[in-house]
Amino acid sequence: MSLEKEITLRALGAEIIRTPTEAPSESEESNIGVAKRLQKLIPGGVILDQYNNPANPDAHEFGTGPEIIEAIENTPSTTSRLSSGKVDVLFAGAGTGGTITGISRAIKRHHPNSIVVGIDPKGSLIARPEELNKLDGESASYVVEGIGYDFIPGVLSHDQVDQWVKTDDNEAWAAARKLMRTEGLLVGGSSGSVLAGALRWLTTEEGMMSAGGVEGKNAVIILPDGIRNYMSKPWFAELARGDGQSELAKQIAELLKKP
Ligand SMILES: Cc1ncc(COP(=O)(O)O)c(C=O)c1O
Incomplete structure:
Protein backbone atom coordinates (compact mmCIF):
# COMPACT_ATOMS: atom_id res chain seq x y z
CA MET A 1 0.00 0.00 0.00
CA ILE A 42 -10.42 -5.90 20.07
CA PRO A 43 -13.76 -6.00 21.95
CA GLY A 44 -16.58 -5.40 19.46
CA GLY A 45 -14.11 -5.63 16.55
CA VAL A 46 -15.64 -6.01 13.08
CA ILE A 47 -14.20 -6.61 9.62
CA LEU A 48 -16.27 -4.97 6.89
CA ASP A 49 -14.70 -7.57 4.57
CA GLN A 50 -14.78 -6.16 1.06
CA TYR A 51 -13.81 -9.63 -0.21
CA ASN A 52 -17.05 -11.28 0.91
CA ASN A 53 -19.47 -8.46 1.69
CA PRO A 54 -22.32 -8.47 -0.89
CA ALA A 55 -22.69 -4.69 -0.40
CA ASN A 56 -19.47 -4.39 -2.45
CA PRO A 57 -20.82 -5.73 -5.82
CA ASP A 58 -24.27 -4.31 -4.98
CA ALA A 59 -22.82 -0.78 -4.91
CA HIS A 60 -21.65 -1.30 -8.49
CA GLU A 61 -24.76 -3.15 -9.68
CA PHE A 62 -27.09 -0.44 -8.41
CA GLY A 63 -24.72 2.56 -8.53
CA THR A 64 -21.80 2.47 -11.00
CA GLY A 65 -23.53 0.21 -13.56
CA PRO A 66 -26.72 2.31 -13.99
CA GLU A 67 -24.55 5.46 -14.06
CA ILE A 68 -22.57 4.07 -17.01
CA ILE A 69 -25.73 2.95 -18.83
CA GLU A 70 -27.29 6.37 -18.36
CA ALA A 71 -24.17 8.15 -19.63
CA ILE A 72 -24.09 5.97 -22.77
CA GLU A 73 -27.81 6.35 -23.42
CA ASN A 74 -27.63 10.11 -22.98
CA THR A 75 -24.80 10.47 -25.48
CA PRO A 76 -26.63 10.71 -28.80
CA SER A 77 -25.42 8.98 -31.92
CA THR A 78 -24.28 11.55 -34.50
CA THR A 79 -22.97 11.12 -38.05
CA SER A 80 -19.47 12.06 -36.94
CA ARG A 81 -19.65 9.91 -33.79
CA LEU A 82 -21.91 6.91 -34.11
CA SER A 83 -23.15 5.12 -31.00
CA SER A 84 -24.91 1.79 -30.62
CA GLY A 85 -26.59 3.27 -27.54
CA LYS A 86 -25.39 0.46 -25.29
CA VAL A 87 -22.30 -0.87 -23.55
CA ASP A 88 -20.88 -3.27 -26.12
CA VAL A 89 -17.75 -4.20 -24.17
CA LEU A 90 -16.73 -3.42 -20.61
CA PHE A 91 -13.11 -3.64 -19.42
CA ALA A 92 -12.28 -3.64 -15.70
CA GLY A 93 -9.57 -4.95 -13.41
CA ALA A 94 -10.39 -7.20 -10.47
CA GLY A 95 -9.09 -6.83 -6.93
CA THR A 96 -11.99 -7.91 -4.79
CA GLY A 97 -13.94 -8.36 -8.04
CA GLY A 98 -16.79 -6.23 -6.69
CA THR A 99 -16.54 -3.64 -9.48
CA ILE A 100 -16.51 -6.04 -12.42
CA THR A 101 -19.14 -8.37 -10.94
CA GLY A 102 -21.58 -5.60 -10.05
CA ILE A 103 -21.25 -3.60 -13.27
CA SER A 104 -21.49 -6.78 -15.32
CA ARG A 105 -24.77 -7.73 -13.62
CA ALA A 106 -26.21 -4.29 -14.40
CA ILE A 107 -25.12 -4.08 -18.05
CA LYS A 108 -25.94 -7.70 -18.93
CA ARG A 109 -29.42 -7.31 -17.45
CA HIS A 110 -29.80 -4.30 -19.73
CA HIS A 111 -28.23 -5.95 -22.80
CA PRO A 112 -27.43 -9.65 -22.43
CA ASN A 113 -24.99 -9.46 -25.37
CA SER A 114 -22.63 -7.03 -23.65
CA ILE A 115 -19.15 -8.54 -23.36
CA VAL A 116 -17.22 -8.21 -20.09
CA VAL A 117 -13.42 -8.51 -20.17
CA GLY A 118 -11.45 -8.74 -16.90
CA ILE A 119 -7.85 -7.57 -16.58
CA ASP A 120 -5.56 -9.54 -14.25
CA PRO A 121 -1.83 -8.95 -13.61
CA LYS A 122 0.59 -11.76 -14.47
CA GLY A 123 1.33 -13.57 -11.21
CA SER A 124 -2.24 -13.20 -9.89
CA LEU A 125 -4.56 -16.19 -9.64
CA ILE A 126 -7.85 -14.29 -9.99
CA ALA A 127 -8.37 -15.12 -13.66
CA ARG A 128 -7.83 -18.84 -13.18
CA PRO A 129 -9.52 -20.46 -10.19
CA GLU A 130 -8.69 -23.90 -11.58
CA GLU A 131 -5.00 -23.12 -10.99
CA LEU A 132 -5.47 -22.24 -7.33
CA ASN A 133 -3.94 -25.36 -5.89
CA LYS A 134 -1.21 -25.77 -8.46
CA LEU A 135 2.09 -24.05 -9.05
CA ASP A 136 1.29 -22.45 -12.38
CA GLY A 137 4.83 -21.73 -13.52
CA GLU A 138 3.97 -18.07 -13.76
CA SER A 139 6.01 -16.61 -10.96
CA ALA A 140 5.79 -13.02 -12.21
CA SER A 141 5.22 -10.61 -9.37
CA TYR A 142 3.62 -7.23 -9.88
CA VAL A 143 3.86 -3.81 -8.28
CA VAL A 144 0.59 -2.39 -9.59
CA GLU A 145 -1.82 -1.87 -6.65
CA GLY A 146 -5.49 -2.73 -6.32
CA ILE A 147 -5.82 -5.61 -8.78
CA GLY A 148 -4.78 -9.27 -8.62
CA TYR A 149 -4.69 -11.69 -5.68
CA ASP A 150 -3.44 -15.10 -4.63
CA PHE A 151 -7.01 -16.24 -3.83
CA ILE A 152 -10.47 -15.83 -5.34
CA PRO A 153 -12.52 -13.29 -3.35
CA GLY A 154 -16.05 -14.43 -2.47
CA VAL A 155 -17.71 -11.44 -4.18
CA LEU A 156 -16.08 -12.15 -7.56
CA SER A 157 -18.50 -14.05 -9.77
CA HIS A 158 -16.55 -15.66 -12.60
CA ASP A 159 -19.85 -16.24 -14.46
CA GLN A 160 -20.07 -12.50 -15.01
CA VAL A 161 -16.71 -12.27 -16.81
CA ASP A 162 -16.58 -13.52 -20.41
CA GLN A 163 -12.82 -13.29 -20.95
CA TRP A 164 -9.63 -12.41 -19.11
CA VAL A 165 -6.51 -10.60 -20.31
CA LYS A 166 -3.21 -10.83 -18.40
CA THR A 167 -1.00 -7.74 -18.18
CA ASP A 168 2.40 -6.82 -16.72
CA ASP A 169 3.65 -3.74 -14.86
CA ASN A 170 5.62 -2.25 -17.74
CA GLU A 171 2.70 -2.15 -20.12
CA ALA A 172 0.56 -0.72 -17.29
CA TRP A 173 3.00 2.17 -16.68
CA ALA A 174 3.30 2.82 -20.44
CA ALA A 175 -0.48 2.97 -20.86
CA ALA A 176 -0.91 5.21 -17.78
CA ARG A 177 1.70 7.57 -19.23
CA LYS A 178 -0.13 7.63 -22.56
CA LEU A 179 -3.36 8.58 -20.79
CA MET A 180 -1.57 11.37 -18.95
CA ARG A 181 0.18 12.74 -22.03
CA THR A 182 -2.64 12.43 -24.55
CA GLU A 183 -5.82 12.80 -22.49
CA GLY A 184 -4.57 14.74 -19.46
CA LEU A 185 -5.97 12.00 -17.21
CA LEU A 186 -3.70 11.53 -14.20
CA VAL A 187 -4.51 7.89 -13.48
CA GLY A 188 -2.93 5.20 -11.28
CA GLY A 189 -1.28 1.93 -12.28
CA SER A 190 -4.36 -0.29 -12.33
CA SER A 191 -5.99 2.10 -14.80
CA GLY A 192 -2.92 1.68 -17.01
CA SER A 193 -3.29 -2.11 -16.74
CA VAL A 194 -6.92 -1.95 -17.81
CA LEU A 195 -6.17 0.31 -20.78
CA ALA A 196 -3.23 -1.86 -21.88
CA GLY A 197 -5.35 -5.03 -21.65
CA ALA A 198 -8.30 -3.38 -23.40
CA LEU A 199 -6.23 -2.15 -26.34
CA ARG A 200 -4.67 -5.60 -26.72
CA TRP A 201 -8.05 -7.40 -26.60
CA LEU A 202 -9.65 -4.96 -29.06
CA THR A 203 -7.04 -5.88 -31.67
CA THR A 204 -7.57 -9.65 -31.36
CA GLU A 205 -9.77 -11.25 -34.01
CA GLU A 206 -12.72 -11.48 -31.64
CA GLY A 207 -12.12 -7.98 -30.33
CA MET A 208 -11.98 -6.52 -33.84
CA MET A 209 -15.21 -8.31 -34.85
CA SER A 210 -17.17 -7.29 -31.77
CA ALA A 211 -15.97 -3.73 -31.17
CA GLY A 212 -12.39 -2.84 -32.14
CA GLY A 213 -13.10 -2.60 -35.87
CA VAL A 214 -16.81 -1.74 -35.80
CA GLU A 215 -17.89 1.88 -35.95
CA GLY A 216 -20.36 2.99 -33.30
CA LYS A 217 -19.59 0.26 -30.77
CA ASN A 218 -19.03 1.50 -27.22
CA ALA A 219 -16.10 0.11 -25.23
CA VAL A 220 -16.18 1.25 -21.59
CA ILE A 221 -12.89 1.18 -19.68
CA ILE A 222 -12.93 1.57 -15.90
CA LEU A 223 -10.14 3.83 -14.57
CA PRO A 224 -10.51 3.28 -10.81
CA ASP A 225 -7.87 5.50 -9.30
CA GLY A 226 -5.90 8.75 -9.69
CA ILE A 227 -2.13 9.28 -9.54
CA ARG A 228 -2.30 11.25 -6.27
CA ASN A 229 -2.30 7.93 -4.41
CA TYR A 230 1.05 7.01 -5.99
CA MET A 231 3.06 10.25 -6.27
CA SER A 232 5.92 8.90 -4.09
CA LYS A 233 6.28 5.63 -6.01
CA PRO A 234 9.53 5.17 -7.96
CA TRP A 235 7.57 3.93 -11.01
CA PHE A 236 5.73 7.24 -11.19
CA ALA A 237 8.92 9.33 -10.97
CA GLU A 238 10.38 7.25 -13.83
CA LEU A 239 7.21 7.47 -15.86
CA ALA A 240 6.96 11.24 -15.41
CA ARG A 241 10.62 11.87 -16.31
CA GLY A 242 10.53 9.63 -19.36
CA ASP A 243 13.48 7.84 -20.89
CA GLY A 244 15.91 10.47 -22.08
CA GLN A 245 15.80 14.04 -23.20
CA SER A 246 12.47 15.14 -24.67
CA GLU A 247 12.10 17.08 -27.92
CA LEU A 248 10.89 20.06 -25.89
CA ALA A 249 13.96 19.94 -23.61
CA LYS A 250 16.24 19.87 -26.68
CA GLN A 251 14.38 22.81 -28.21
CA ILE A 252 14.65 24.82 -25.00
CA ALA A 253 18.38 24.07 -24.71
CA GLU A 254 18.88 25.30 -28.31
CA LEU A 255 16.85 28.46 -27.68
CA LEU A 256 18.77 29.26 -24.50
CA LYS A 257 22.11 28.91 -26.33
CA LYS A 258 21.16 31.82 -28.60
CA PRO A 259 22.53 35.18 -27.49
C1 LIG B 1 -6.52 1.15 -7.45
C2 LIG B 1 -7.53 0.07 -7.58
N1 LIG B 1 -7.78 -0.46 -8.79
C3 LIG B 1 -8.67 -1.46 -8.95
C4 LIG B 1 -9.37 -1.98 -7.90
C5 LIG B 1 -10.29 -3.15 -8.15
O1 LIG B 1 -11.58 -3.00 -7.72
P1 LIG B 1 -12.36 -4.21 -7.09
O2 LIG B 1 -11.81 -4.44 -5.72
O3 LIG B 1 -13.78 -3.76 -7.05
O4 LIG B 1 -12.17 -5.41 -7.96
C6 LIG B 1 -9.14 -1.45 -6.62
C7 LIG B 1 -9.83 -1.94 -5.45
O5 LIG B 1 -9.69 -1.49 -4.34
C8 LIG B 1 -8.20 -0.41 -6.46
O6 LIG B 1 -7.90 0.10 -5.26
Missing part, protein backbone atom coordinates in the same frame (compact mmCIF):
# COMPACT_ATOMS: atom_id res chain seq x y z
CA SER A 2 1.37 3.39 -0.99
CA LEU A 3 2.48 5.98 1.57
CA GLU A 4 -0.20 8.32 0.23
CA LYS A 5 -2.96 5.83 1.10
CA GLU A 6 -1.46 5.27 4.56
CA ILE A 7 -1.23 8.96 5.48
CA THR A 8 -4.68 9.73 4.10
CA LEU A 9 -6.15 7.03 6.35
CA ARG A 10 -4.10 8.31 9.31
CA ALA A 11 -5.46 11.83 8.69
CA LEU A 12 -8.94 10.34 9.00
CA GLY A 13 -8.00 8.91 12.39
CA ALA A 14 -7.12 5.31 11.46
CA GLU A 15 -4.24 3.28 12.87
CA ILE A 16 -2.31 1.46 10.13
CA ILE A 17 -0.45 -1.83 10.58
CA ARG A 18 1.95 -2.61 7.73
CA THR A 19 2.11 -6.26 6.64
CA PRO A 20 4.51 -7.88 4.15
CA THR A 21 3.09 -7.82 0.59
CA GLU A 22 4.64 -11.22 -0.09
CA ALA A 23 2.85 -12.93 2.87
CA PRO A 24 0.30 -15.44 1.49
CA SER A 25 -3.26 -14.23 2.15
CA GLU A 26 -4.09 -17.28 4.30
CA SER A 27 -1.06 -16.69 6.59
CA GLU A 28 -1.28 -14.98 9.99
CA GLU A 29 1.18 -12.28 8.83
CA SER A 30 -0.86 -11.13 5.84
CA ASN A 31 -3.17 -8.08 5.87
CA ILE A 32 -6.19 -10.39 6.11
CA GLY A 33 -4.51 -12.58 8.78
CA VAL A 34 -3.66 -9.58 10.98
CA ALA A 35 -7.17 -8.15 10.58
CA LYS A 36 -8.69 -11.48 11.71
CA ARG A 37 -6.40 -11.61 14.74
CA LEU A 38 -7.26 -8.03 15.71
CA GLN A 39 -10.97 -8.65 15.28
CA LYS A 40 -10.75 -11.31 18.00
CA LEU A 41 -8.51 -9.21 20.24
Whole structure:
Protein backbone atom coordinates (compact mmCIF):
# COMPACT_ATOMS: atom_id res chain seq x y z
CA MET A 1 0.00 0.00 0.00
CA SER A 2 1.37 3.39 -0.99
CA LEU A 3 2.48 5.98 1.57
CA GLU A 4 -0.20 8.32 0.23
CA LYS A 5 -2.96 5.83 1.10
CA GLU A 6 -1.46 5.27 4.56
CA ILE A 7 -1.23 8.96 5.48
CA THR A 8 -4.68 9.73 4.10
CA LEU A 9 -6.15 7.03 6.35
CA ARG A 10 -4.10 8.31 9.31
CA ALA A 11 -5.46 11.83 8.69
CA LEU A 12 -8.94 10.34 9.00
CA GLY A 13 -8.00 8.91 12.39
CA ALA A 14 -7.12 5.31 11.46
CA GLU A 15 -4.24 3.28 12.87
CA ILE A 16 -2.31 1.46 10.13
CA ILE A 17 -0.45 -1.83 10.58
CA ARG A 18 1.95 -2.61 7.73
CA THR A 19 2.11 -6.26 6.64
CA PRO A 20 4.51 -7.88 4.15
CA THR A 21 3.09 -7.82 0.59
CA GLU A 22 4.64 -11.22 -0.09
CA ALA A 23 2.85 -12.93 2.87
CA PRO A 24 0.30 -15.44 1.49
CA SER A 25 -3.26 -14.23 2.15
CA GLU A 26 -4.09 -17.28 4.30
CA SER A 27 -1.06 -16.69 6.59
CA GLU A 28 -1.28 -14.98 9.99
CA GLU A 29 1.18 -12.28 8.83
CA SER A 30 -0.86 -11.13 5.84
CA ASN A 31 -3.17 -8.08 5.87
CA ILE A 32 -6.19 -10.39 6.11
CA GLY A 33 -4.51 -12.58 8.78
CA VAL A 34 -3.66 -9.58 10.98
CA ALA A 35 -7.17 -8.15 10.58
CA LYS A 36 -8.69 -11.48 11.71
CA ARG A 37 -6.40 -11.61 14.74
CA LEU A 38 -7.26 -8.03 15.71
CA GLN A 39 -10.97 -8.65 15.28
CA LYS A 40 -10.75 -11.31 18.00
CA LEU A 41 -8.51 -9.21 20.24
CA ILE A 42 -10.42 -5.90 20.07
CA PRO A 43 -13.76 -6.00 21.95
CA GLY A 44 -16.58 -5.40 19.46
CA GLY A 45 -14.11 -5.63 16.55
CA VAL A 46 -15.64 -6.01 13.08
CA ILE A 47 -14.20 -6.61 9.62
CA LEU A 48 -16.27 -4.97 6.89
CA ASP A 49 -14.70 -7.57 4.57
CA GLN A 50 -14.78 -6.16 1.06
CA TYR A 51 -13.81 -9.63 -0.21
CA ASN A 52 -17.05 -11.28 0.91
CA ASN A 53 -19.47 -8.46 1.69
CA PRO A 54 -22.32 -8.47 -0.89
CA ALA A 55 -22.69 -4.69 -0.40
CA ASN A 56 -19.47 -4.39 -2.45
CA PRO A 57 -20.82 -5.73 -5.82
CA ASP A 58 -24.27 -4.31 -4.98
CA ALA A 59 -22.82 -0.78 -4.91
CA HIS A 60 -21.65 -1.30 -8.49
CA GLU A 61 -24.76 -3.15 -9.68
CA PHE A 62 -27.09 -0.44 -8.41
CA GLY A 63 -24.72 2.56 -8.53
CA THR A 64 -21.80 2.47 -11.00
CA GLY A 65 -23.53 0.21 -13.56
CA PRO A 66 -26.72 2.31 -13.99
CA GLU A 67 -24.55 5.46 -14.06
CA ILE A 68 -22.57 4.07 -17.01
CA ILE A 69 -25.73 2.95 -18.83
CA GLU A 70 -27.29 6.37 -18.36
CA ALA A 71 -24.17 8.15 -19.63
CA ILE A 72 -24.09 5.97 -22.77
CA GLU A 73 -27.81 6.35 -23.42
CA ASN A 74 -27.63 10.11 -22.98
CA THR A 75 -24.80 10.47 -25.48
CA PRO A 76 -26.63 10.71 -28.80
CA SER A 77 -25.42 8.98 -31.92
CA THR A 78 -24.28 11.55 -34.50
CA THR A 79 -22.97 11.12 -38.05
CA SER A 80 -19.47 12.06 -36.94
CA ARG A 81 -19.65 9.91 -33.79
CA LEU A 82 -21.91 6.91 -34.11
CA SER A 83 -23.15 5.12 -31.00
CA SER A 84 -24.91 1.79 -30.62
CA GLY A 85 -26.59 3.27 -27.54
CA LYS A 86 -25.39 0.46 -25.29
CA VAL A 87 -22.30 -0.87 -23.55
CA ASP A 88 -20.88 -3.27 -26.12
CA VAL A 89 -17.75 -4.20 -24.17
CA LEU A 90 -16.73 -3.42 -20.61
CA PHE A 91 -13.11 -3.64 -19.42
CA ALA A 92 -12.28 -3.64 -15.70
CA GLY A 93 -9.57 -4.95 -13.41
CA ALA A 94 -10.39 -7.20 -10.47
CA GLY A 95 -9.09 -6.83 -6.93
CA THR A 96 -11.99 -7.91 -4.79
CA GLY A 97 -13.94 -8.36 -8.04
CA GLY A 98 -16.79 -6.23 -6.69
CA THR A 99 -16.54 -3.64 -9.48
CA ILE A 100 -16.51 -6.04 -12.42
CA THR A 101 -19.14 -8.37 -10.94
CA GLY A 102 -21.58 -5.60 -10.05
CA ILE A 103 -21.25 -3.60 -13.27
CA SER A 104 -21.49 -6.78 -15.32
CA ARG A 105 -24.77 -7.73 -13.62
CA ALA A 106 -26.21 -4.29 -14.40
CA ILE A 107 -25.12 -4.08 -18.05
CA LYS A 108 -25.94 -7.70 -18.93
CA ARG A 109 -29.42 -7.31 -17.45
CA HIS A 110 -29.80 -4.30 -19.73
CA HIS A 111 -28.23 -5.95 -22.80
CA PRO A 112 -27.43 -9.65 -22.43
CA ASN A 113 -24.99 -9.46 -25.37
CA SER A 114 -22.63 -7.03 -23.65
CA ILE A 115 -19.15 -8.54 -23.36
CA VAL A 116 -17.22 -8.21 -20.09
CA VAL A 117 -13.42 -8.51 -20.17
CA GLY A 118 -11.45 -8.74 -16.90
CA ILE A 119 -7.85 -7.57 -16.58
CA ASP A 120 -5.56 -9.54 -14.25
CA PRO A 121 -1.83 -8.95 -13.61
CA LYS A 122 0.59 -11.76 -14.47
CA GLY A 123 1.33 -13.57 -11.21
CA SER A 124 -2.24 -13.20 -9.89
CA LEU A 125 -4.56 -16.19 -9.64
CA ILE A 126 -7.85 -14.29 -9.99
CA ALA A 127 -8.37 -15.12 -13.66
CA ARG A 128 -7.83 -18.84 -13.18
CA PRO A 129 -9.52 -20.46 -10.19
CA GLU A 130 -8.69 -23.90 -11.58
CA GLU A 131 -5.00 -23.12 -10.99
CA LEU A 132 -5.47 -22.24 -7.33
CA ASN A 133 -3.94 -25.36 -5.89
CA LYS A 134 -1.21 -25.77 -8.46
CA LEU A 135 2.09 -24.05 -9.05
CA ASP A 136 1.29 -22.45 -12.38
CA GLY A 137 4.83 -21.73 -13.52
CA GLU A 138 3.97 -18.07 -13.76
CA SER A 139 6.01 -16.61 -10.96
CA ALA A 140 5.79 -13.02 -12.21
CA SER A 141 5.22 -10.61 -9.37
CA TYR A 142 3.62 -7.23 -9.88
CA VAL A 143 3.86 -3.81 -8.28
CA VAL A 144 0.59 -2.39 -9.59
CA GLU A 145 -1.82 -1.87 -6.65
CA GLY A 146 -5.49 -2.73 -6.32
CA ILE A 147 -5.82 -5.61 -8.78
CA GLY A 148 -4.78 -9.27 -8.62
CA TYR A 149 -4.69 -11.69 -5.68
CA ASP A 150 -3.44 -15.10 -4.63
CA PHE A 151 -7.01 -16.24 -3.83
CA ILE A 152 -10.47 -15.83 -5.34
CA PRO A 153 -12.52 -13.29 -3.35
CA GLY A 154 -16.05 -14.43 -2.47
CA VAL A 155 -17.71 -11.44 -4.18
CA LEU A 156 -16.08 -12.15 -7.56
CA SER A 157 -18.50 -14.05 -9.77
CA HIS A 158 -16.55 -15.66 -12.60
CA ASP A 159 -19.85 -16.24 -14.46
CA GLN A 160 -20.07 -12.50 -15.01
CA VAL A 161 -16.71 -12.27 -16.81
CA ASP A 162 -16.58 -13.52 -20.41
CA GLN A 163 -12.82 -13.29 -20.95
CA TRP A 164 -9.63 -12.41 -19.11
CA VAL A 165 -6.51 -10.60 -20.31
CA LYS A 166 -3.21 -10.83 -18.40
CA THR A 167 -1.00 -7.74 -18.18
CA ASP A 168 2.40 -6.82 -16.72
CA ASP A 169 3.65 -3.74 -14.86
CA ASN A 170 5.62 -2.25 -17.74
CA GLU A 171 2.70 -2.15 -20.12
CA ALA A 172 0.56 -0.72 -17.29
CA TRP A 173 3.00 2.17 -16.68
CA ALA A 174 3.30 2.82 -20.44
CA ALA A 175 -0.48 2.97 -20.86
CA ALA A 176 -0.91 5.21 -17.78
CA ARG A 177 1.70 7.57 -19.23
CA LYS A 178 -0.13 7.63 -22.56
CA LEU A 179 -3.36 8.58 -20.79
CA MET A 180 -1.57 11.37 -18.95
CA ARG A 181 0.18 12.74 -22.03
CA THR A 182 -2.64 12.43 -24.55
CA GLU A 183 -5.82 12.80 -22.49
CA GLY A 184 -4.57 14.74 -19.46
CA LEU A 185 -5.97 12.00 -17.21
CA LEU A 186 -3.70 11.53 -14.20
CA VAL A 187 -4.51 7.89 -13.48
CA GLY A 188 -2.93 5.20 -11.28
CA GLY A 189 -1.28 1.93 -12.28
CA SER A 190 -4.36 -0.29 -12.33
CA SER A 191 -5.99 2.10 -14.80
CA GLY A 192 -2.92 1.68 -17.01
CA SER A 193 -3.29 -2.11 -16.74
CA VAL A 194 -6.92 -1.95 -17.81
CA LEU A 195 -6.17 0.31 -20.78
CA ALA A 196 -3.23 -1.86 -21.88
CA GLY A 197 -5.35 -5.03 -21.65
CA ALA A 198 -8.30 -3.38 -23.40
CA LEU A 199 -6.23 -2.15 -26.34
CA ARG A 200 -4.67 -5.60 -26.72
CA TRP A 201 -8.05 -7.40 -26.60
CA LEU A 202 -9.65 -4.96 -29.06
CA THR A 203 -7.04 -5.88 -31.67
CA THR A 204 -7.57 -9.65 -31.36
CA GLU A 205 -9.77 -11.25 -34.01
CA GLU A 206 -12.72 -11.48 -31.64
CA GLY A 207 -12.12 -7.98 -30.33
CA MET A 208 -11.98 -6.52 -33.84
CA MET A 209 -15.21 -8.31 -34.85
CA SER A 210 -17.17 -7.29 -31.77
CA ALA A 211 -15.97 -3.73 -31.17
CA GLY A 212 -12.39 -2.84 -32.14
CA GLY A 213 -13.10 -2.60 -35.87
CA VAL A 214 -16.81 -1.74 -35.80
CA GLU A 215 -17.89 1.88 -35.95
CA GLY A 216 -20.36 2.99 -33.30
CA LYS A 217 -19.59 0.26 -30.77
CA ASN A 218 -19.03 1.50 -27.22
CA ALA A 219 -16.10 0.11 -25.23
CA VAL A 220 -16.18 1.25 -21.59
CA ILE A 221 -12.89 1.18 -19.68
CA ILE A 222 -12.93 1.57 -15.90
CA LEU A 223 -10.14 3.83 -14.57
CA PRO A 224 -10.51 3.28 -10.81
CA ASP A 225 -7.87 5.50 -9.30
CA GLY A 226 -5.90 8.75 -9.69
CA ILE A 227 -2.13 9.28 -9.54
CA ARG A 228 -2.30 11.25 -6.27
CA ASN A 229 -2.30 7.93 -4.41
CA TYR A 230 1.05 7.01 -5.99
CA MET A 231 3.06 10.25 -6.27
CA SER A 232 5.92 8.90 -4.09
CA LYS A 233 6.28 5.63 -6.01
CA PRO A 234 9.53 5.17 -7.96
CA TRP A 235 7.57 3.93 -11.01
CA PHE A 236 5.73 7.24 -11.19
CA ALA A 237 8.92 9.33 -10.97
CA GLU A 238 10.38 7.25 -13.83
CA LEU A 239 7.21 7.47 -15.86
CA ALA A 240 6.96 11.24 -15.41
CA ARG A 241 10.62 11.87 -16.31
CA GLY A 242 10.53 9.63 -19.36
CA ASP A 243 13.48 7.84 -20.89
CA GLY A 244 15.91 10.47 -22.08
CA GLN A 245 15.80 14.04 -23.20
CA SER A 246 12.47 15.14 -24.67
CA GLU A 247 12.10 17.08 -27.92
CA LEU A 248 10.89 20.06 -25.89
CA ALA A 249 13.96 19.94 -23.61
CA LYS A 250 16.24 19.87 -26.68
CA GLN A 251 14.38 22.81 -28.21
CA ILE A 252 14.65 24.82 -25.00
CA ALA A 253 18.38 24.07 -24.71
CA GLU A 254 18.88 25.30 -28.31
CA LEU A 255 16.85 28.46 -27.68
CA LEU A 256 18.77 29.26 -24.50
CA LYS A 257 22.11 28.91 -26.33
CA LYS A 258 21.16 31.82 -28.60
CA PRO A 259 22.53 35.18 -27.49
C1 LIG B 1 -6.52 1.15 -7.45
C2 LIG B 1 -7.53 0.07 -7.58
N1 LIG B 1 -7.78 -0.46 -8.79
C3 LIG B 1 -8.67 -1.46 -8.95
C4 LIG B 1 -9.37 -1.98 -7.90
C5 LIG B 1 -10.29 -3.15 -8.15
O1 LIG B 1 -11.58 -3.00 -7.72
P1 LIG B 1 -12.36 -4.21 -7.09
O2 LIG B 1 -11.81 -4.44 -5.72
O3 LIG B 1 -13.78 -3.76 -7.05
O4 LIG B 1 -12.17 -5.41 -7.96
C6 LIG B 1 -9.14 -1.45 -6.62
C7 LIG B 1 -9.83 -1.94 -5.45
O5 LIG B 1 -9.69 -1.49 -4.34
C8 LIG B 1 -8.20 -0.41 -6.46
O6 LIG B 1 -7.90 0.10 -5.26
